[in-house]
Amino acid sequence: MGVAGHNDPLLGETTCGSLLQQLQLIWDEVGESDDDRDKMLLQLEQECLDVYRRKVDQASSSRARLLQQLANSKSELTRLLSSLGELSISGVIVPDKTTGTIKEQLAATSPFLEQLCRKKEKRVKEFADVQLQIQTIRGEIAGTLQVGDHLEMPHVNEDDLSMKKLNEFLFELQALQKEKSDRLHKILDFVSSVHDLCSVLGMDFLATVTEVHPSLIDSVGAHSKSVSDETISRLSKMVTELKEEKVKRLGKIQALASQLTDLWNLMDATVEERQLFDHVTCNMSSTLDRVTVPGALALDVIDQVKMCFLLSASLVY
Numbered sequence: 001m002g003v004a005g006h007n008d009p010l011l012g013e014t015t016c017g018s019l020l021q022q023l024q025l026i027w028d029e030v031g032e033s034d035d036d037r038d039k040m041l042l043q044l045e046q047e048c049l050d051v052y053r054r055k056v057d058q059a060s061s062s063r064a065r066l067l068q069q070l071a072n073s074k075s076e077l078t079r080l081l082s083s084l085g086e087l088s089i090s091g092v093i094v095p096d097k098t099t100g101t102i103k104e105q106l107a108a109t110s111p112f113l114e115q116l117c118r119k120k121e122k123r124v125k126e127f128a129d130v131q132l133q134i135q136t137i138r139g140e141i142a143g144t145l146q147v148g149d150h151l152e153m154p155h156v157n158e159d160d161l162s163m164k165k166l167n168e169f170l171f172e173l174q175a176l177q178k179e180k181s182d183r184l185h186k187i188l189d190f191v192s193s194v195h196d197l198c199s200v201l202g203m204d205f206l207a208t209v210t211e212v213h214p215s216l217i218d219s220v221g222a223h224s225k226s227v228s229d230e231t232i233s234r235l236s237k238m239v240t241e242l243k244e245e246k247v248k249r250l251g252k253i254q255a256l257a258s259q260l261t262d263l264w265n266l267m268d269a270t271v272e273e274r275q276l277f278d279h280v281t282c283n284m285s286s287t288l289d290r291v292t293v294p295g296a297l298a299l300d301v302i303d304q305v306k307m308c309f310l311l312s313a314s315l316v317y
Contacts, residue, residue, distance in 0.1 A: 066102045073109045080116040084123060085162025123161045128153050130169045137176040141183070143228030183227040190235035191216055197242035200291060201249065202298025212238060243288075249297040250288060256305040257284040263309065280305050 027037055100108070131154045139145025191209060198205040209216045212234045213226040257280050264274055274281070280301065283291050295301065 063102065066106065070102055070106050070109070073106065073113055077109060077113050077116065080113070080120055083158055083161045084116065084119060085160070085164060120158070120161060123166070124156050124158065126166060127156045127161060127169065130166070130173055131156065134169065134173050134176060137173075137180050140180065140227055141176075141229065143226070143230050146226075180227055183232060184225065187216070187225060187227060187232060187235060190232070190239055193239045194235070194242060196292065197239070197246060199294045200297050201242065201246060202295045202300065203242075208238070246291070246297060247288060249299075249302060250283065250286075250291055252302055253280060253297060253305065254284050254286075256302070256309055257281045260305065260309050277305065277308065 032040075132151060135151055135154060136145060139149075139151070145151070194209050195205050197203075198208050206217055213231050215225045216231075216235075257277070260277065261281060261284070279293070279296065283296060291297065
């Protein structure tokens with residue numbers, strides 16, 4: 001009965017009335033005056049009003065908080081939709097819930113808001129990953145980022161997280177990846193040329209190519225090699241210098257070989273004597289591109305031919 005009494009307004013009024021009757025009986029027995037009775041009744045009425053007023057104020061504050069929460073949810077929903085550049089989530093149109101109770105409107109908005117928040121977090125990560133790759137390749141091309149260096153995750157502008165914007169970054173990344181690939185192929189071609197030239201000239205390839213950049217040695221993976229403008233420029237210059245050195249040495253070898261052959265003819269040198277320098281005389285009329293034997297233009301070979309020529313010349317003259 002007690003629980004039912006709290007839920008039944010009519011029973012509540014009856015209870016208050018019965019309490020008032022008890023109070024009247026007590027006043028009659030005590031002999032309270034009409035003025036005192038009126039004062040006490042007025043006081044009771046005021047206390048009741050105060051209780052109701054507090055409850056109304058509390059309810060009003062609660063409603064204001066819910067309304068603000070609803071306004072914030074709708075504002076955040078609109079902002080997220082605008083940021084993501086979408087009008088729907090997974091093909092479901094977000095409802096424009098403007099009717100019903102405040103709690104009903106909140107309940108209708110909440111699941112879409114949570115879904116959009118998850119989608120936003122995923123999209124922000126996608127943007128950050130793409131932008132990090134873009135900044136890394138840009139740094140590698142500019143030479144401001146060394147091989148193996150790592151950048152901090154970039155700040156993502158969350159005002160525009162649309163797929164259109166993401167695709168723009170992806171297109172830029174693809175262009176940079178192609179440029180890096182083209183640069184890498186050019187660098188590998190240069191390194192191959194340096195290797196072949198060093199081999200013919202009898203030079204230390206590793207020491208030579210490391211002067212340009214330590215990442216150019218064979219033990220370093222292709223995708224870890226420097227692709228900067230400076231590296232390409234220095235490699236190109238090195239290839240040009242080595243080619244010039246090859247031309248210079250081939251000229252010396254051919255001149256010495258020609259002079260040595262003339263001396264051998266004067267000396268009627270034997271075939272066996274001439275065969276000792278076949279590796280030199282075979283290049284006497286060769287073009288630059290056809291001289292590819294390792295060490296063919298090494299400095300010690302040139303020195304040997306010089307010594308042989310001087311010795312042969314001393315015997316003749």
